[in-house]
Amino acid sequence: MRYAFVGFLVLHALIHLMGFAKAFGFATMPNLTVPISRALGVVWLLAAVTMLAAAVLFLVARQGFWLAGGVALVLSQVAIVSSWHDAKLGTLANVVVLVGVALAFASHGPASLWSEYQEATKASSGQTRERSVVLEGDLAALPAPVQRYLRVTGTVGQPRVHDFKAVWKGRIRGAAAEAWMPFDAEQINVFGPQPSRLFFMSAAMNGLPVSVFHRFIGKNATFRVRLLSAFTVVDARGPEMDRSETVTLFNDACLLAPSLLLDPSVVWEPIDAHSARAHYTRGAETISADLRFGENGELVDFVSDDRFGASADGKSFKRARWSTPVKDYRPFGPRRVPIFGEARWDDPKGAFTYIELELVSIVYDFGSR
Numbered sequence: 001m002r003y004a005f006v007g008f009l010v011l012h013a014l015i016h017l018m019g020f021a022k023a024f025g026f027a028t029m030p031n032l033t034v035p036i037s038r039a040l041g042v043v044w045l046l047a048a049v050t051m052l053a054a055a056v057l058f059l060v061a062r063q064g065f066w067l068a069g070g071v072a073l074v075l076s077q078v079a080i081v082s083s084w085h086d087a088k089l090g091t092l093a094n095v096v097v098l099v100g101v102a103l104a105f106a107s108h109g110p111a112s113l114w115s116e117y118q119e120a121t122k123a124s125s126g127q128t129r130e131r132s133v134v135l136e137g138d139l140a141a142l143p144a145p146v147q148r149y150l151r152v153t154g155t156v157g158q159p160r161v162h163d164f165k166a167v168w169k170g171r172i173r174g175a176a177a178e179a180w181m182p183f184d185a186e187q188i189n190v191f192g193p194q195p196s197r198l199f200f201m202s203a204a205m206n207g208l209p210v211s212v213f214h215r216f217i218g219k220n221a222t223f224r225v226r227l228l229s230a231f232t233v234v235d236a237r238g239p240e241m242d243r244s245e246t247v248t249l250f251n252d253a254c255l256l257a258p259s260l261l262l263d264p265s266v267v268w269e270p271i272d273a274h275s276a277r278a279h280y281t282r283g284a285e286t287i288s289a290d291l292r293f294g295e296n297g298e299l300v301d302f303v304s305d306d307r308f309g310a311s312a313d314g315k316s317f318k319r320a321r322w323s324t325p326v327k328d329y330r331p332f333g334p335r336r337v338p339i340f341g342e343a344r345w346d347d348p349k350g351a352f353t354y355i356e357l358e359l360v361s362i363v364y365d366f367g368s369r
Contacts, residue, residue: 001207005100006055012076012093013051019044019079019087032086040082047075051097058100063114066104073097103209107202107229113213114229117200121188124196124217131159134259143268143276146261148297153258154335159365161257163190167360172203176352181205183212185357189252191260194218195282197249214245219283221245223310240308240317246285247307250278251324254291254302256337256362298338301325309345321346332362 022029023041036044050072057065073094080090108114134156139147150156166187171180183203190196201212211229215222221241225234253260260266261278269277275292289304302324308317322345326338339359344351 002058006058008093008096009051009055009058012090012097013048013055013072015090016044016048016051016076016079019083020048032083034083034085036083040079043075043082044079047072047079050075058104063108066101066109069097069101069104073101103228106226107209107211112229113211113224113226114200116215117186117198117213120198120215120217124188124190124198131162133157133159134262138262141268142261143270145274145293145297146268146276146291149291149293149299150258150261152297152336153329154331155259158259158334160259160262161191162365163188164257164362164364165366166256166362168357169360170355170357172201172355174354176347176350179206181210185212187252189249189257191253191257191263195249195253195260197245197252214248216242216245216249234310236310236317238317240319241310243285243287244307244317246280246282247287247289247304247322249282250280250287250289251302251304254278254289254299255324255326255341257364258299298329299326333364335364337362 018027018029018032019036020041021027022032023036023038023044050068054065054069054072057068076090076097077094080087080094106112134150136156139150139156142150166189168185168187169183170185171182173180181203183201185199185201187197187199189198196218197214197216199212199214201210203210203212205227208227209229211226213222213224215224219242220237221244223234223236223241223245224232227233250266265281267279267281269279271277271290274294275290277288277290279286279288287304287306289302289306291299292301292303294300303321304323305319305321307322308319309322310317322343324341324343326341328338328340329336330339337359341357341359342353343355343357344353
């Protein structure tokens with residue numbers, strides 16, 4: 001669908017060159033029977049150029065498409081009206097472009113969740129944090145499997161992580177019986193005095209675009225979902241949401257920034273040679289999770305009973321066991337992190353996986369670059 005729309009834009013742009021060619025005498029264009037002045041010929045040319053620019057932006061920078069597409073749409077319609085007798089069918093094509101521009105404005109315009117995500121990114125990046133290098137001696141107070149984990153992930157000998165920006169792709173569903181929805185996502189975590197987490201997802205439900213934004217800055221967390229990027233279908237917030245996002249933020253730290261496991265905000269209980277229990281405090285919230293490690297020392301699962309699942313409308317919550325099995329650790333610079341993961345609910349009706357993720361890229365300490 002994406003490439004079909006780009007092809008449509010390119011074809012629509014090239015057709016506008018006919019009006020330019022007729023106005024400047026480059027071709028006779030028998031289908032255009034009404035004379036076109038050179039001034040209007042320039043309008044036809046500008047419509048073609050801006051439409052082509054919009055097509056490129058739709059592929060590489062969605063946030064700029066709505067503006068370029070809107071300008072192209074206006075220029076195109078002015079050109080069409082000036083030669084209405086011959087070009088009126090072009091209005092139907094512009095209706096298609098208008099739908100695309102409207103959706104792009106809803107998804108990436110100034111009132112969009114994407115715009116809020118960008119603003120929240122700026123708000124969270126001003127925190128500072130100790131940047132000392134993790135030394136072997138720093139591990140002494142940790143349970144043995146946690147010590148080994150920090151070694152195998154390349155944490156020892158590297159500065160403590162201040163922040164990271166991760167890009168994901170995957171699929172998600174609301175219940176075991178529901179169809180999977182493909183998605184692309186971007187995430188930013190900052191581990192300052194009060195760690196923050198921002199997660200923005202673009203998904204497709206029955207072919208319709210859906211925007212999802214998790215925001216956890218300061219004391220309170222929110223979770224919002226918009227259908228067609230314009231109509232709010234979930235707006236979850238409250239103490240259950242705050243506690244749930246605290247669990248998720250700690251999960252992120254365990255998997256992607258394990259130097260946080262040395263922080264005083266984490267208190268450890270040894271369990272056995274392959275597992276340990278952590279109690280993590282952020283502000284007024286203290287949550288617990290069991291970390292389970294494989295034979296090679298890698299973290300393979302994270303299990304917590306302190307997370308709540310939201311109802312379909314986000315107005316009620318239900319506590320349930322939540323786990324995130326992961327696999328396939330890969331190096332990103334000097335650090336090793338898992339690139340495949342799941343999140344599961346242990347529902348009374350049966351456990352099910354509701355999200356599957358693949359890590360596309362991760363950049364550490366981007367805020368200091």
